Amino acid sequence: MVYGAASGIYTVYDPSKVESLPERKSIEQIQSSTIEKKHLEKEKWYSVTVQVAVPFFIAGLGTIGAGIVLGNVTEYKVFKEINALLILVPALLGLKGNLDMCLASRLSTQANLGNMHSKKEILKMIIGNIILVQIQAIVASCLVAVFAVGASALINGNFRWIHALLLATSSVLTATLSCFFLDIVLITLIIISHKIKLNPDNLATPMAASIGDVVSLIVLSTWAKLLFNIQDEYPWIMGVILGCYLCILLPIWILIVRKNHYTCKILSNGWTPVLTALVISGSGGLVLDSAVDQFKGYEVFQPIINGIGGNLVSVQASRISTMLHKTSMKGVIPPHTKQWVAPWTALFRGVLPAKxxxxxxxxxxxxHLVFVFAADYMYNGIMAVTYVFVLTYIAVGLIQLMLLLYIAHIMIHLMWILKMDPDSSAIPYLTALGDLLGSSLLLLAFMFLRSIDFEYEPV
Structure with missing residues (x-):
């Protein structure tokens, strides 16, 4: 017999009545959930640590690089004249991260479920997911640009249509090109890790951000600078680029994805998390725009705290989602985990995901300890951080991560009860919340340090 729990109440299911359940599974599949549970419990802590640590620290180098790049590009003329670009940055990086990590989580689950054996099916899966991400990137990046322009106009009191066109074009080009490049890297990593018997959930999501933020910032700043130089003489070029994306590529890709059974449902139902996440990440952009003017060096550490929080909570989200897929059916919480638990139970000891x-x-x-010193040295050429700054920074980083992990536990289990697929729904909310929490807590940290006369002073 199989035990299911919803809101902490356990119900016993008789295998003879399985056929009456809303989402049908064979008796063999249900009985195999016990075997999968035992396999998950036997996964050694050091195995998980090594598999997560390697891509995590590689990803950390990427977040340091993103901080250095952001610190440099904010000195560009285009960033100084178009304030909306700073509002755009966190939302666009968050969008790219959401789309790539959702793709990584979906394909990791498929790999762990044993659905990556047929080359034909793998090809369908890959093509459908890459094109789906391109569709989401086009639509969402246009909305991000509208949000950034509107928010900047309200805050700074100025609006120019040519700047709005520049932001939209730069945003679409950045989102589609960076997502395509990173998706190819991620898919290759997932297939290789599956072939060599490593868990893609531990590897793929951290690697999604290893070079993602750096690539996106370089692409965005390059296109923004180029389009800014030609905006007065050749504004029609930006209109042509947007027209090609919206009127030619977008309809063709929608037709392809609608015929792919791996992604057709996501095309219809997967927009709410992505679009809601844009608003949340956009709020983080408002914090960045405000903080950069007040505190020197803030922009160096902001991508790091956001990147670490987003990377680690995405690993947890992907693993919990895979656990639920492998050991239960949508709508039923398995006995080795619960939804409504205390923070200690979810984060340290009490349920399987706490491990x-x-x-x-x-x-x-x-x-955080490694990256804060590395970022400071790479930015200044010498060590400028104090022990008070380091302790404060680590404290806000821990607060951010523990909040995210606890929210992830509650949210993913709730989605499972509501028969939503966490692979496509949870990560956008979590990474967007990570951006907003990270940016806000870091700003509070800088304000606290200023109040006690230990303000960070870059060289």
């Missing part, structure tokens, strides 16, 4: 959560929390402390 990974405490590893991620410990890893974040070491990661």
């Amino acid at each position: 990974t959560a405490r590893i991620l929390i410990a890893m974040s402390i070491l990661g």
Whole structure:
């Protein structure tokens, strides 16, 4: 017999009545959930740690690079004249991260479910997911640009249509090109890790951000600078680029995805998390726009705290989603986990996902410690951080991550009860919340340090 729990109440299911359940599974599949549970419990903590740590620290180098790049590009003339670009940056990076990590989570689940054996099916899966991400990138990046322009106009009191066109064009080009490049890298990683018997959930989501933010910032700043130089003489070029994306590529790609059974449902139902996440990430952009003017060096550390929080909570989200897919059916919470639990139970000891959560929390402390010194040295050429700054920074990083991990636990289990697929729904909310929490908590940290006369002073 199989035990299911919803809101902490356990119900016993008789295998003879399985056929009456809303989402049908064979008796063999249900009985196999016990085997999968035992397999998950036997996964060694050091195996999880090594598999997550390697891509995590590689990803950390990427977030440091993103901070350095952001610190440099904010000196460009285009960033100084178009304030909306700073509002655009966190939302656009968050969008890219959401789309790539959702793709990584979906394909990792398919790999763990054993659905990556037929080359024909793998090809369908890959093509459908890449084109789906391109569709989402086009639509969402246009909305991000509209949000950034509107918010900037309200805050700064100025609006120019040519700047709005520049932001929209730069945003679409950045989102589609960076997502395409990173999706190819991610898919290759997932297939290779599956072939060599490693868990893609531990590897793919951190690697999604390893070079993603750096690539996106370089692409965005390059296109923005180029289009800014030609905006007065050749504004029609931006109109042509947008027209090609919206009127030619978008309709063709929608037709292709609608015929792909791996992605057709997501095309219809997967917009709410992505679009809601844009608004949340956009709020983080408002924080960045405000903080950069007040505190020197803020832009160096902001991508790091956001990147670490987003990367680690995405690992947890992907693993919980895979666990639920492998050991239960949508709408039924398996007995080795619960939805409504205390933070200690979810993060340290009490349910199966807590095993990974405490590893991620410990890893974040070491990661923040390494990355804060590395970023400071790379930015200044010498060590400018004080012990008070480091302790404050690590404290807000821990608060951010623990909040995210607890929210992830509650949210993913709730989605499972509501028969929503967490692979396509949870990560956008979580990474967007990570951006907003990280940016806001870091701003509070800088304000606190100024109040006690330990303000960060870059060289």
